[in-house]
Structure formats: structure tokens, C-alpha cells
Amino acid sequence: MKKKxxxxxxxxxxxxxxxxxxxxxxxxxxxxxNKPSEALDxxxxxxxxxxxxxTSYLYLGIVYEQLGMxxxxxxxxxxxxxxxxNLSVYIANNLGNVYFNRGNVDMAEQYYTQAIGFNxxxxxxxxxxxxxxxxxxxxxxxxxxxxxxxxxxxRSPQRGSIEQLVTLVHSEFAAEEMRKLIAEEEARRIAExxxxxxxxxxASLQSVAESSQGIxxxxxxxxxxxxxxxxx
Numbered sequence: 001m002k003k004k005x006x007x008x009x010x011x012x013x014x015x016x017x018x019x020x021x022x023x024x025x026x027x028x029x030x031x032x033x034n035k036p037s038e039a040l041d042x043x044x045x046x047x048x049x050x051x052x053x054x055t056s057y058l059y060l061g062i063v064y065e066q067l068g069m070x071x072x073x074x075x076x077x078x079x080x081x082x083x084x085x086n087l088s089v090y091i092a093n094n095l096g097n098v099y100f101n102r103g104n105v106d107m108a109e110q111y112y113t114q115a116i117g118f119n120x121x122x123x124x125x126x127x128x129x130x131x132x133x134x135x136x137x138x139x140x141x142x143x144x145x146x147x148x149x150x151x152x153x154x155r156s157p158q159r160g161s162i163e164q165l166v167t168l169v170h171s172e173f174a175a176e177e178m179r180k181l182i183a184e185e186e187a188r189r190i191a192e193x194x195x196x197x198x199x200x201x202x203a204s205l206q207s208v209a210e211s212s213q214g215i216x217x218x219x220x221x222x223x224x225x226x227x228x229x230x231x232x
Contacts, residue, residue, distance in 0.1 A: 023049065024056060037064040054080055054087045061094055073098050089118040093125050100128060101198055106218045123152040139169050 027042030040063050047056040057080030064073035079097045084091045096111035112129035115122055130145035146162050156162070 010011050036063040038065050046105050054084050070102060089122050090117050100132055108132045121152055123149050143169050
């Protein structure tokens with residue numbers, strides 16, 4: 001009887017385990033066939049059956065992204081990140097992508113940077129952070145990330161576009177420096193011209209002041225008596 005109960009428990013465990021695996025595998029298969037709406041329910045069930053399966057979080061987040069359910073994708077990724085282990089870099093990078101597409105460049109850069117912290121040679125995070133920095137107007141650091149990305153991915157199909165963009169940014173740097181030099185030179189010329197005008201006006205006023213200067217006689221009107229007083 002005891003053996004029978006043990007056997008039933010084992011059978012039940014295998015059934016539940018296989019059912020859970022079935023949901024995960026079915027969801028994974030549908031995702032790979034680019035059928036996110038069909039994969040959704042299977043992955044939700046798989047995750048509820050095994051909340052420790054980080055890949056389920058990852059797949060479910062991707063499905064939410066593909067279905068335009070941005071808030072749900074963010075929530076799933078953020079739940080997964082503390083337990084993601086060796087998948088942390090992918091979770092953080094995906095969070096960067098979601099926030100970038102939402103237009104939140106500060107959060108996007110934060111998660112791309114976190115992904116790079118998890119794996120310093122994860123090229124996609126450098127590319128994502130570079131694009132984020134371009135959007136934020138942080139051109140110098142964007143160029144640094146693009147160049148780092150090309151070092152990691154020398155045969156990237158994006159290489160031509162990236163090199164063209166980097167050239168444009170360097171041209172903008174050069175143009176900005178030229179504008180600064182011109183502005184500084186113009187400011188210096190204006191300052192010198194203003195000073196010449198001030199000197200000329202002050203010199204003219206000084207000349208007028210000197211030509212109208214009166215002569216001071218001091219105590220010339222006081223008579224001096226050089227003798228002795230006599231008392232009568």
C-alpha cells in the first residue's frame with residue numbers, strides 16, 4: 001500500500017512536471033515561429049507553474065514587447081532581474097530596449113549600462129546605449145560607444161551606417177569648435193572696439209575738463225601785517 005502511494009506521488013509529480021514543461025516548450029515553440037499572441041497563455045501558465053524559470057520571464061517579456069504591452073514587459077523583466085543569474089545581461093538589455101522605444105532615455109541608458117556591467121563584451125548593449133546617447137544629445141560618449149561596438153563587431157552589417165554617423169558627429173564637433181573660435185574672435189573685436197570708443201570719449205571729456213579749469217588763488221586777498229602791535 002505504501003509503495004503504491006509513493007508510486008502515485010511520483011507519477012503525479014512527473015505528470016505535473018511534464019505538463020509544466022509542455023506549457024513552456026509550447027510557448028517557446030510558438031515564440032520561435034513568431035506567434036506571440038498564441039505563445040502568451042502558454043508562457044503565463046509555464047511561469048505560474050515554475051516562478052524560478054528565468055527563461056520563461058525572458059520569453060514572456062519578449063512576447064509582451066511584440067504585442068505592444070510595454071508596461072507588462074517592463075514588469076516581467078524587472079521581476080526577473082534580481083534572480084536572472086547568467087541571463088541578467090539579456091534582461092537588462094531588453095529593459096534598455098523597452099525604455100528606449102518608450103522615449104525614456106535616462107532609464108534606457110541606466111539599463112544598457114547595467115547590462116554592460118554584467119558583461120563587458122555584450123555588443124548589443126553598447127549599440128543600444130550609443131543610440132540612446134545620440135537621442136539625448138550626448139554625442140561624444142555616443143561616439144565612444146559606437147567605436148567600442150565596432151571593435152566587438154568588426155563585421156557588423158551596421159558598420160557603414162555607424163561610420164557615416166560617427167563622421168557626421170566629428171564634423172559637428174569641428175563645426176562647433178569653429179563657431180566657438182569665430183564667436184570668441186567677434187567678441188574680442190567688439191570688446192576692443194568698445195574700449196577704443198570709451199578711451200576716445202573719456203579723452204575728449206578730459207580735454208574739456210582741463211580747458212575749463214579755474215585758477216585757484218588761495219588766500220591772496222588777505223593782507224599781511226609785518227610789524228608789532230602797539231597798545232595806546
